[in-house]
Amino acid sequence: MxxxxxxxxxxxxxxxxxxxxxxxxxxxxxxxxxxxxxxxxxxxxxxxxxxxxxxxxxxxxxxxxxxxxxxxxxxxxxxxxxxxxxxxxxxxxxxxxxxxxxxxxxxxxxxxxxxxxxxxxxxxxxxxxxxxxxxxxxxxxxxxxxxxxxxxxxxxxxxxxxxxxxxxxxxxxxxxxxxxxxxxxxxxxxxxxxxxxxxxxxxxxxxxxxxxxxxxxxxxxxxxxxxxxxxxxxxxxxxxxxxxxxxxxxYLTASLQAANEELQFMLLHDPLTRLPNRVLLEDRVSRIMARVKRSKLEFAFLYIDLDRFKSVNDLMGHHIGDAVIQAAAKRITETLREMDTVARVGGDEFMVVLGESENRQDFETVARRIGIALSDTFVIQGHEIRISASIGISIYPQHGTDIQQLMAHADAAMYYAKDVGKNNYQVFEAGMNIAVERRHRISRNLALAIGRTELTLAYQPKVAIASGGIVGVEALARWHDRELGIIGPEEFIPIAEDTGLILSLGEWVLCEACTQMKRWEAQGEERLQGISVNVSTYQLNHQNFVEVVKGVLEKTGLEAGRLELEVTESAVMQNPERACAILTELHQLGVKIAIDDFGTGYSNLSQLKRFPIDYLKIDQSFISGIATDIQNAALVKTIVAMAYNLNLEVIVEGVETEEQLAFVKNLGAHMYQGYLCSEPLSVEEFQQFLGRTGEKDKTQWR
Structure with a gap:
């Protein structure tokens, strides 16, 4: 079939x-x-x-x-x-x-x-x-x-x-x-x-x-x-x-990869200039150092600081300052060879690593080109801006065999270039190392001093201008080192900020000041309405600063309203949104906020009005010579008037003469500090001072 x-x-x-x-x-x-x-x-x-x-x-x-x-x-x-x-x-x-x-x-x-x-x-x-x-x-x-x-x-x-x-x-x-x-x-x-x-x-x-x-x-x-x-x-x-x-x-993988790449870039680059930051710079230096050790060649660090940049930033504003930094970064990059690396390591500071060379004159040639490029006029948004650069050079291995040493020596040479007139470059020499060595010793000893409680507080009174009575006090850190003797805060505070010691130092100052204020309360001292403590930019931007303040207040038992924190205007304007959030949280606790050294930073009162501020402190640089300096007098008058309109109390620093006091009194300032009343005193001296002023007529010492 x-x-x-x-x-x-x-x-x-x-x-x-x-x-x-x-x-x-x-x-x-x-x-x-x-x-x-x-x-x-x-x-x-x-x-x-x-x-x-x-x-x-x-x-x-x-x-x-x-x-x-x-x-x-x-x-x-x-x-x-x-x-x-x-x-x-x-x-x-x-x-x-x-x-x-x-x-x-x-x-x-x-x-x-x-x-x-x-x-x-x-x-x-x-x-x-x-x-x-x-x-x-x-x-x-x-x-x-x-x-x-x-x-x-x-x-x-x-x-x-x-x-x-x-x-x-x-x-x-x-x-x-x-x-x-x-x-x-x-x-x-x-x-x-x-x-x-x-x-x-x-x-x-x-x-x-x-x-x-x-x-x-x-x-x-x-x-x-x-x-x-x-x-x-x-x-x-x-x-x-x-x-x-x-x-x-x-899609998710691509998004994650893009996010990771952006995060990696952000971790290794400066957000303003898109240049490498210190972390990436150190990584590249490590690679260069490994090659140089085999080849017996040399390489160099250039530490660049822009001269007169701060005045440009102060007078013309942040947006112009940022544009200058970006333009300067571009000019530096254009002068370099392919083997060289430039990084932004600070506000107006750049670090350049010059690749291997047999002739160190090559390094000076590059430094000279950078100096010439940065001294040419910048045209930013229609403004002609003139700056220059102070450049320090350190060479491997003559001036150091590790990254930190080379950076420190280039930094020392840069400051020497500033000391001899700016707008030049200097190659590091042993004599320049004295300041670097002192800085290292201060850094080392400061860490020990905090642990040993070698630091003390000095207290400077605040005086009500209208009544002449003492109404408050400012606590100031003082240090007498066993090895180096008396070291001023203008020297050890910046080092503490650079090394991160400012956190432990600042917490100690805050705790000690609140404790002393509580003692005066127990003694029945009613004239002191509060105690003020300076807060650095590093402290303000630290993630747990508010918790530290809360902890100190709880530990000492001091009412939040008796504590006044002084922050500089440059500190709050560095990251305005974050600073405003932190200060608002502190203000809600009851802590008083003062803007310190007003007039020396990047802002004006119209910018600061969004911050929860109680006091405005006029920097003493505007007070000295106020009787003869018409511009300073006009500036102080304007600041007081604007503060009055914003319901801020004005504290004037650095009042040393009756003439200065009379001037700021006529303007309507509320309080003053200065040698006219008293220099900063130890706790024992301040106690005696309180006793004397309590018995005498205020006009005798005002």
Whole structure:
């Protein structure tokens, strides 16, 4: 008995085989790109199901295309068993080729499993017809079908997973042309087995299908259609979901990478100039130093400080100052060689590392070029600005064998350049090291002094101008070092800020001042309404400064309203938003806030009005010579008038003569400090001072 084929259904069966193969290989191919083991198992299961049902669907559509004179039916159990065999074999094959590196042994094993599954599915499916007498087969053609299954499966798996395994595609899978080629090859394997196997089948002339009553061709067609559509739908949904997840992952990965790159850049660069900062500079210096040690060459540090920049910043404002810094950074960069590095290490300070050279004159030549470039007029937003540069040079290894030493010596040479007239460069010499050595000793001894409580506080009274009575006191740190003797705050405070010791020093001063104020309260001293303490920029910007103040107030028991914190205007204007938030939090506790040294920083009263300020202290530099300096007199008058309009009390520092006192009194200032009343006194001297002034008429000492 012979049959004929429907060309349309034959074509459809081949298309389904290819589509199912593509879907299966696509799903399985995601396993290599998937780093999650659980997700990988899901993809493997999906691929196995897609491949197995695809083989099964192709077979039975091919059977529908084969028409015999006898009605055919199919046993449901054998039909499902044939599909299960195809799914299991497909899963084994895909698991083998996706586990580790695809060696020849794995490839052959995977092809064997896949070919076995295709053959098993076909011949179990043929058995589902239950023909009587049974179907016989041509041995050579059966062998040919098995060979086709094995060889085509190996070829398909090789194309899908061995060729170009490291694709540049977003999902990390082979490109689409490669997957299509593999699908066509696998479809050919499935179709080849089926139609070769069908050619091998010999249907007896009198054969009848005993399964015809179990499942008709129409029922089989319905089952095949449902299963095929289900497979395709599942595959589409999985692919869409995975594509969405992949896009989300790529987007998040790209965003995270961009954020990390920006964060890394911010950590290693100055935000204003985009130049390297000290951290990146030190890293590059370490590399240069390693090369120089091998080559016996030299390299140099240049420490650059912009002369007259502060006055530009004060007179023309922050925005002009920032533009000058950016323009200066550009000019410095343009004068350097490719091997050189420039970094911004301070407000108006730059550090340049000049790469290896055999001739140290090269270093001086670069320094000279930088000086000339920076002395040329800057045109910023229509303003002509003239500055210059003081440059210090230190050379490795003559002036130091480590980064800190070289930086310190370049810094010392830079200050020497300023001392001899600015706008020049100086190469470090041993004599310049005296200041550096003293600085190091002060830094070392200061750390010990804080621990040993060698520091003391001096107290300077605040006097109400209207009544002449003492109304408050300012606590000032003093230090008598065992080795170096008396060291003024103008010397050790900047060093404390540079080294970070200002935090422990500032907390000690704050605690000691509050404790002493509490003692005076216990003694019944009612004239002192509060005690003021200076706060550095470093302290103000420290993350736990408010907690430190709270802790000191709780520890000493002093009311917050009796404490006054003095911050400089330059400190609050360095980061206005953060400073405003911190000062507001302190003010809400009840702490009084004063702006110290007003008139010497970057701001004006209109800028400061948003801050929670109680007092404004006029710097003593405006008071000395106020009777003869018309400009200073006009400036003080303007400050007092504006403070009055903003409901701020004005404290004048540095009042030393009756003439100065009379002048500020006429302007309407509220309080003053200065030698006219008293110099800063030790606690014992201040106690005696309180006793004397309590007995005498205020006019005798005012």
């Amino acid at each position: 012979t049959g004929i084929y429907s060309p349309l259904l034959v074509t459809l069966s081949c298309i389904i085989a290819i589509m199912a193969s593509y879907t299966a290989l696509d799903l399985a191919g995601r396993i290599r790109a998937c780093k999650d083991a659980v997700a990988g198992r899901y993809w493997l299961t999906g691929g196995a199901f897609a491949m197995g049902t695809g083989i099964w669907a192709m077979h039975f559509i091919g059977m529908l295309a084969f028409m015999l004179p006898e009605n055919l039916g199919y046993d449901i159990s054998f039909t499902l068993l044939s599909m299960l065999a195809a799914v299991i074999a497909s899963g084994i094959a895909l698991a083998v080729v996706n586990t580790g590196e695809l060696t020849l042994v794995r490839l052959l094993a995977g092809g064997l499993a896949m070919g076995t599954g295709i053959c098993a599915m076909h011949y179990v499916g043929m058995a589902a017809m239950k023909m009587q007498p049974p179907i016989s087969y041509s041995g050579p053609l059966v062998g040919a079908s098995i060979f086709i299954a094995m060889s085509a499966s190996v070829a398909a798996l090789w194309i899908a997973f061995r060729v170009n395994p490291r694709s540049d595609s977003p999902a990390g899978r082979p490109p689409i042309w490669q997957r299509m080629a593999a699908a066509v090859m696998m479809g050919a394997a499935i179709a080849g087995v089926h139609y070769t196997g069908m050619a091998a089948a010999r249907f007896p002339t009198v054969a009848q299908g005993t399964a015809a009553s179990l499942m008709s061709a129409e029922q089989l067609a319905t089952l095949v259609a449902v299963m095929s559509i289900s497979v395709m739908l599942i595959a589409v949904l999985l692919s869409v979901h995975d594509k969405f997840q992949s896009q989300q992952t790529r």
